[in-house]
Amino acid sequence: MRDLVDAIRPLLGSVMSEIGVQESDWNNLLAGSTDSTFADVALPCHSLSKVLRKAPNTIADEILENLGSTTEGICQVSSINGFLNFSADPNWLCEILQESLIDDRLRVLTEEPRVIVIDYSSPNVAKHMHVGHLRSTVIGDALNRMLSHKGHRVVPENHIGDWGTPFGMLIEHLIDLGLDSEAQHIDLSTFYSDARAKFDADSDFASRSRARVVRMQSSEPETIELWQMLVDRSLIHFNEVYQRMGILLSNNDLAGESKYESALPRVVEKLAEVGLLEESDGAKVVYLDGWKNREGEPLPLIIQKADGGYNYATSDLACILDRIENVGSRDFLYVVGAEQAQHFAMVFEVARNAGFMDEGVNAIHVPFGLVMGTDGKKLASRTGGAVHLNDLLIEAVERADAIVAEKSPNLSKDERAEVSKMLGIGAIKYADLSTDRNNNYTFEWEKMLSFDGNTAPYLQYAHARICSIFSKDEIDRDLIRDSEIILTHEREIALARALIRFPESLDSACSSHSPHKLATQLHNIAQAFGSFYEVCTVLNAENSTKLSRLALCDLTARTLQTGLDLLGIDSPHRM
RNA sequence: GGGCGUGUAGCAUAGCCUGGAUAAUGCACUGGCCUCCUAAGCCAGGGACCGCGGGUUCGAAUCCUGCCGCGCCCGCCA
Numbered sequence: 139m140r141d142l143v144d145a146i147r148p149l150l151g152s153v154m155s156e157i158g159v160q161e162s163d164w165n166n167l168l169a170g171s172t173d174s175t176f177a178d179v180a181l182p183c184h185s186l187s188k189v190l191r192k193a194p195n196t197i198a199d200e201i202l203e204n205l206g207s208t209t210e211g212i213c214q215v216s217s218i219n220g221f222l223n224f225s226a227d228p229n230w231l232c233e234i235l236q237e238s239l240i241d242d243r244l245r246v247l248t249e250e251p252r253v254i255v256i257d258y259s260s261p262n263v264a265k266h267m268h269v270g271h272l273r274s275t276v277i278g279d280a281l282n283r284m285l286s287h288k289g290h291r292v293v294p295e296n297h298i299g300d301w302g303t304p305f306g307m308l309i310e311h312l313i314d315l316g317l318d319s320e321a322q323h324i325d326l327s328t329f330y331s332d333a334r335a336k337f338d339a340d341s342d343f344a345s346r347s348r349a350r351v352v353r354m355q356s357s358e359p360e361t362i363e364l365w366q367m368l369v370d371r372s373l374i375h376f377n378e379v380y381q382r383m384g385i386l387l388s389n390n391d392l393a394g395e396s397k398y399e400s401a402l403p404r405v406v407e408k409l410a411e412v413g414l415l416e417e418s419d420g421a422k423v424v425y426l427d428g429w430k431n432r433e434g435e436p437l438p439l440i441i442q443k444a445d446g447g448y449n450y451a452t453s454d455l456a457c458i459l460d461r462i463e464n465v466g467s468r469d470f471l472y473v474v475g476a477e478q479a480q481h482f483a484m485v486f487e488v489a490r491n492a493g494f495m496d497e498g499v500n501a502i503h504v505p506f507g508l509v510m511g512t513d514g515k516k517l518a519s520r521t522g523g524a525v526h527l528n529d530l531l532i533e534a535v536e537r538a539d540a541i542v543a544e545k546s547p548n549l550s551k552d553e554r555a556e557v558s559k560m561l562g563i564g565a566i567k568y569a570d571l572s573t574d575r576n577n578n579y580t581f582e583w584e585k586m587l588s589f590d591g592n593t594a595p596y597l598q599y600a601h602a603r604i605c606s607i608f609s610k611d612e613i614d615r616d617l618i619r620d621s622e623i624i625l626t627h628e629r630e631i632a633l634a635r636a637l638i639r640f641p642e643s644l645d646s647a648c649s650s651h652s653p654h655k656l657a658t659q660l661h662n663i664a665q666a667f668g669s670f671y672e673v674c675t676v677l678n679a680e681n682s683t684k685l686s687r688l689a690l691c692d693l694t695a696r697t698l699q700t701g702l703d704l705l706g707i708d709s710p711h712r713m
Numbered sequence: 714g715g716g717c718g719u720g721u722a723g724c725a726u727a728g729c730c731u732g733g734a735u736a737a738u739g740c741a742c743u744g745g746c747c748u749c750c751u752a753a754g755c756c757a758g759g760g761a762c763c764g765c766g767g768g769u770u771c772g773a774a775u776c777c778u779g780c781c782g783c784g785c786c787c788g789c790c791a
Contacts, residue, residue: 148772155727166731167733169731169733171733171734171738172728172733172734173734173735173736173737175735176734179734180732182732184732184772185733185770185771185772186731187771188771194771207730218734219734220733220734220771221733221734257754260791262791299791301791302790302791304790304791309726328748347725378772393790411721418788418789419788420789420791421788421789423788423789429716429717429787430715430787431715431787431788432715433714433715434714434716437787437788438788438790440788440789443789444789445789447789449788449789449790449791450790450791453791465786475785476717476718476784476785476786477717477784477785477786478785478786478791479717479785479786480716480717480785480786480787481786481791482717496785505717505718507718507719507784507785508784508785510772510784514783514784515784516784517744518787541753545751545752546751546753557738559790561753564716572726572727573726573727574726574727576718576719576722577718577726578717578718578726578783578784578785579725580718585724585725585740587754588739590739590740590753591738591740591753592725592727592738592739592740593741593753595753596739596754598753599751599753599754600754602751602753603751603754604742604750606750607750607751607752610750611750615791634755650730653725654726654727658727658728658738661738661739662738665738668754669754669755669756671750671751671754671755672746672754672755672756673755675749675750675755676750677749677750678749678750691750712751713751713753
């Protein structure tokens, strides 16, 4: 209820100064009510007792009296138990909704544009994407959409794992499989684990692999060609998954480790220049204040290994330099699992100490909790427990299809396929985006593929029902935007209250990088609509009421559709 | 041992940043609602020492502190 607070604040300001309360004493007290049955906005007056030496009740009464009729047309005010309660006036709600109705942006303001790099998805070459990649991909994509909508230029970066020691064995394995085979025929589901198994069992293969790493790092053309074949094969797979999921990432956004390979020596040089680099057991490292290992000894960030190879941290530092020098960004979001919190904290600290980033650069790790197996442990591809992402997506669409076939037998085959995809993929994404990303969650098919309750299909259903109203009467939705909104029924008012909170929920979701704050509000709107729809007839209503309700429906549908779109979820017109 | 995160009805979660009133939502459970715009829905109901103990405060799920449980991380993997 940001708008109502803004409307009340100046009125309250003059009263407060009249009765002798300084702004600093009440400014933070005025806020949304904890319980909407009491009010929309409340001012608890208890803490003012100290200043005014009066009972909270008396103070609230006094303020109420002094406000007089100034709040007329904005809200109703009452005083209970030392609380001053403000309930939005339906006429005021109408004014706000009327603004939204004619606004393509639904009152969502744009911010001072920034260039924001978002690092997300990051699958590994030569491996299938699995459920572990789901969160980064879905959350990162939602942040991409939300921040773009707020007016920023988002630069997505997909840091695929395409370089490093494992590629020696992967390339040798590729050679063993026969070079004549087409890249498309490489089976990613077993490729990596087969190579790994051979590496562990066959010492000859292992030494060939190590030699191959050296040839790769020296950019030997033949080796690079084989490497490229693995990358290309993997990209076909990644893009298939992205397309199926409706993820915005494309090959233009690739920023694999290989991209920074040539920049790594420069990182070492620059760190040495500023005197941060030290040697420890043959490795080049940076020590940071306050970081200790298990034995209580100083814990360094390793920049260059004893064997001369580089680390993850080094390419992250190279990447930071690149973003500042070439991308021209000062805002970096890393949508990466919470288990890497320490890594990023150390990398950022080194980058600051070394002068790579000044104080004005916002490098933010946006962590998310782990996907757990039913055994209560992290779900990892290594242990073989991880479900392939593609399989999960296909299963989701199939299950959705079975339900659509049952509930909407009238849809054509093509339309049904389209709708099933929107519902199935939407359900998967929403399951991830509707809760606080910091929480771990246990992977369970049933839960992730539920279509009842607080799920994407519930929101999509509300949207589809509205579209159905419009198609029933062949109403031009553009013309509806000139209609006057009149709120009389309590459920119309409740819906209005939910709708006007949309912009602030998006802002809150953006500033905290928490898509669930938007998802929660969209669910509130869909619920309010469900209640409204049940008792407020639209098409059979008397003329001005009908037009008003059609406008309310149009606004609800556009809000749901826009909000879902910002989460990366489609809104079918029929389902 | 240290660090980060987390603990809210049987289950899954929101609320915690920025303290406020009777702790909100979904699943599951009980009962009701399709001759009327999509019942994937709506209405009503039961179900909570908000992990435990201290502290701050007129007031704590929320802030501080100490425990406990769970998860993750803690030098050459990414």
